[in-house]
Amino acid sequence: MTTATARSNPKLLPVSVPWLKKVYGGGxxxxxxxxxxxxxxxxxxxxxLLQIAEALATRAAHHRVLFLSNExxxxxxxxxxxxxxxxxxxxxxxxxxxxxxxxxxxxxxxxALVLDTxxxxxxxxxxxxxxxxxxxxxxxAPVFLGAFMTKDGxxxxxxxxxxxxxxxxxxxxxxxxxxxxxQVWKNRYASVPPDVRLRMTERGLxxxxxxxxxxxxxx
Ligand SMILES: Nc1ncnc2c1ncn2[C@@H]1O[C@H](COP(=O)(O)OP(=O)(O)OP(=O)(O)O)[C@@H](O)[C@H]1O
Ligand SMILES: [Mg+2]
Numbered sequence: 001m002t003t004a005t006a007r008s009n010p011k012l013l014p015v016s017v018p019w020l021k022k023v024y025g026g027g028x029x030x031x032x033x034x035x036x037x038x039x040x041x042x043x044x045x046x047x048x049l050l051q052i053a054e055a056l057a058t059r060a061a062h063h064r065v066l067f068l069s070n071e072x073x074x075x076x077x078x079x080x081x082x083x084x085x086x087x088x089x090x091x092x093x094x095x096x097x098x099x100x101x102x103x104x105x106x107x108x109x110x111x112a113l114v115l116d117t118x119x120x121x122x123x124x125x126x127x128x129x130x131x132x133x134x135x136x137x138x139x140x141a142p143v144f145l146g147a148f149m150t151k152d153g154x155x156x157x158x159x160x161x162x163x164x165x166x167x168x169x170x171x172x173x174x175x176x177x178x179x180x181x182x183q184v185w186k187n188r189y190a191s192v193p194p195d196v197r198l199r200m201t202e203r204g205l206x207x208x209x210x211x212x213x214x215x216x217x218x219x
Contacts, residue, residue, distance in 0.1 A: 008140030015055040025190025031140040036165035038155035045146045057088035066110035068094035070120040084204030117146035
């Protein structure tokens with residue numbers, strides 16, 4: 001009973017990536033929080049989740065961040081992580097179903113956790129979400145979930161997924177093929193920041209500030 005009701009005191013985990021800091025309202029990522037990231041296929045969800053994971057992994061030497069994939073082969077995710085310089089995050093293929101996933105996670109005992117994607121857990125989604133949410137609250141180890149987005153811009157999955165998440169954001173392509181818009185729809189702990197424009201590069205997502213200047217000059 002104590003484990004089910006366990007609550008860790010929320011702490012702010014600062015991140016050093018300026019645009020990521022902005023996305024989280026300037027203060028950092030709340031240790032007990034669950035972030036849900038939606039986006040259409042190929043938008044850059046996996047890349048962004050790896051970059052968030054790496055930003056947390058580089059906070060402290062002993063900080064262990066686990067990236068679980070049930071979408072792609074572990075070796076493909078590992079190759080992507082290497083390409084974008086995410087060297088500290090630990091990558092593995094997620095075990096299915098909730099019980100096995102929980103055993104895998106507790107065996108590793110990460111200080112932060114990514115599941116890419118929660119959508120792929122399909123039938124057990126509410127149960128899996130419940131476990132991950134309780135783990136974030138109990139351990140003070142933030143959870144980040146990738147999710148598909150439907151054509152209407154809705155994050156796929158039951159409504160409870162969006163309601164239960166503390167931070168809801170989407171990444172979508174905009175205009176030029178390499179430009180992405182990162183939009184925060186809600187954040188239980190901070191005010192919603194303005195949209196952040198990013199550019200998808202060989203080394204991952206970077207702030208698209210230079211692009212804005214060119215646009216401004218034109219206008
Ligand atoms: N070498 C590269 N350099 C720059 N951009 C690349 C490179 N390889 C892939 N991309 C871009 O990255 C995108 C895929 O990124 P990512 O895998 O993070 O997206 P995703 O949203 O997780 O996709 P999925 O829905 O398939 O899981 C591709 O659409 C492509 O535009
Ligand atoms: Mg992906």
